[in-house]
Amino acid sequence: MPPAADAKAAIEAAYRARTRRSDALHREAAGLLPGGVARGITHYAPYPTYMEEGCGCRVTDADGNVYLDQLNNYGSMIHGHAHPAVVAALREQVGRGTDWGTPTQRQLVLARMIAERVPSVERIRFTNSGGEAVMYAVRAARAFTGRNRILRMEGSYHGGYDSVVASPGLAESIVAETLVAPYNDLETASRLIEAQRAQLAAVLVEPVSVRGMHAAEPGFLLGLREVTREAGVLLICDEVVTFRLAAGGAQSIFGITPDLTTFGKIIGGGLPVGAFGGRADIMDRFDPTRPDSAQHSGTFAGNAATMAAGIAALGLLTPAEIARINGLGDRLRSGIKGALDEAGVLARVTGLGSLVGIHLAERAGMHWLHLATLNHGLFMRAEGAFFLSTAMRDDEVAETVSTFRVALADTKPILHTGSPS
Numbered sequence: 348m349p350p351a352a353d354a355k356a357a358i359e360a361a362y363r364a365r366t367r368r369s370d371a372l373h374r375e376a377a378g379l380l381p382g383g384v385a386r387g388i389t390h391y392a393p394y395p396t397y398m399e400e401g402c403g404c405r406v407t408d409a410d411g412n413v414y415l416d417q418l419n420n421y422g423s424m425i426h427g428h429a430h431p432a433v434v435a436a437l438r439e440q441v442g443r444g445t446d447w448g449t450p451t452q453r454q455l456v457l458a459r460m461i462a463e464r465v466p467s468v469e470r471i472r473f474t475n476s477g478g479e480a481v482m483y484a485v486r487a488a489r490a491f492t493g494r495n496r497i498l499r500m501e502g503s504y505h506g507g508y509d510s511v512v513a514s515p516g517l518a519e520s521i522v523a524e525t526l527v528a529p530y531n532d533l534e535t536a537s538r539l540i541e542a543q544r545a546q547l548a549a550v551l552v553e554p555v556s557v558r559g560m561h562a563a564e565p566g567f568l569l570g571l572r573e574v575t576r577e578a579g580v581l582l583i584c585d586e587v588v589t590f591r592l593a594a595g596g597a598q599s600i601f602g603i604t605p606d607l608t609t610f611g612k613i614i615g616g617g618l619p620v621g622a623f624g625g626r627a628d629i630m631d632r633f634d635p636t637r638p639d640s641a642q643h644s645g646t647f648a649g650n651a652a653t654m655a656a657g658i659a660a661l662g663l664l665t666p667a668e669i670a671r672i673n674g675l676g677d678r679l680r681s682g683i684k685g686a687l688d689e690a691g692v693l694a695r696v697t698g699l700g701s702l703v704g705i706h707l708a709e710r711a712g713m714h715w716l717h718l719a720t721l722n723h724g725l726f727m728r729a730e731g732a733f734f735l736s737t738a739m740r741d742d743e744v745a746e747t748v749s750t751f752r753v754a755l756a757d758t759k760p761i762l763h764t765g766s767p768s
């Protein structure tokens with residue numbers, strides 16, 4: 348066998364040998380859940396690992412293998428798993444009930460915590476997911492401006508809402524209302540905004556395009572802010588992931604004041620959550636006492652369990668902790684780049700703060716590198732990304748790099764090598 352085929356066979360055989368129970372569960376799931384998964388993104392070949400437990404920065408799979416968790420449920424577990432303070436807050440709340448179909452004091456507490464950190468948030472509402480938050484932010488923009496179209500960035504991810512995805516199953520009319528510009532291309536975006544200003548309700552942008560962990564280039568977000576303001580188009584900043592990067596969110600790092608912001612992930616302490624907020628004059632379109640109020644609902648939006656976990660998690664996420672894990676991210680980026688360079692693997696390492704992305708020149712190689720990292724006890728995003736948690740210290744960064752190095756050695760015959768970029 349050629350060395351690459353050999354290496355692939357060895358990596359897959361090792362994966363299969365370690366994860367027999369996951370294989371059996373996946374076979375069972377295949378007859379019940381499309382593709383055998385409850386959530387499309389969790390699928391990878393030959394079958395996904397079934398995780399069953401988590402504590403701090405470690406997760407345990409159905410076969411009892413333990414992994415250092417650098418996925419953290421795509422960034423929602425900012426404090427790792429089962430943080431004692433979050434568990435205690437949840438326990439206490441669950442014992443007293445979780446929802447009464449009324450406002451609660453806890454909603455007020457979490458709303459205030461977010462608004463105090465993010466000055467652009469004058470009003471806020473909770474949702475059950477980040478995707479839902481995006482949907483309502485777009486609705487707010489449409490209600491406020493009376494226009495239909497939105498502009499989003501290519502390669503960005505904003506969840507499952509029809510207006511922000513490219514997928515079969517969308518009404519043609521919806522597709523026609525969404526314009527797309529390349530990320531970090533201010534010139535193209537500005538041209539579109541200018542040309543479409545009469546129809547354009549909002550521009551939707553992530554401060555870090557989380558799918559590839561590409562941070563906004565200097566001037567991109569500020570430029571968008573300027574152009575949208577001049578054109579009378581709203582700017583929606585999607586901070587579902589990037590709120591972790593600074594107490595005031597990534598908008599405070601890039602120095603922009605968006606009209607609306609979407610939140611999710613970390614603000615729910617690991618439970619389902621989302622929120623959207625921003626300028627009072629826009630958000631007040633949802634005031635139910637208005638005769639023309641815009642609709643916002645959700646049986647579980649703002650439920651007390653999510654609020655309790657979110658309050659505990661945000662309370663733990665002090666500016667010092669944010670700075671600490673951002674520093675860990677910097678060290679991880681340079682450690683991973685060093686390992687790739689040493690191995691002579693052509694790759695780029697991207698990201699900002701506690702968000703880290705890996706891009707192999709040989710893109711198909713990532714599948715094998717991912718399986719190889721699993722084989723050695725490291726759990727990362729299958730496309731090559733890390734979301735650090737406060738449950739980690741320098742030791743875990745060193746462990747991530749050393750495990751990555753070992754996995755890279757397994758994968759090397761599969762990857763194109765050359766001089767480091």
Ligand SMILES: Cc1ncc(COP(=O)(O)O)c(C=O)c1O
Nearest residue numbers: 476477478504505506587588611
């Ligand atoms: C930037 C961004 N926006 C929105 C979403 C959607 O959030 P949710 O999965 O909670 O619907 C995600 C999810 O990963 C995201 O990364």
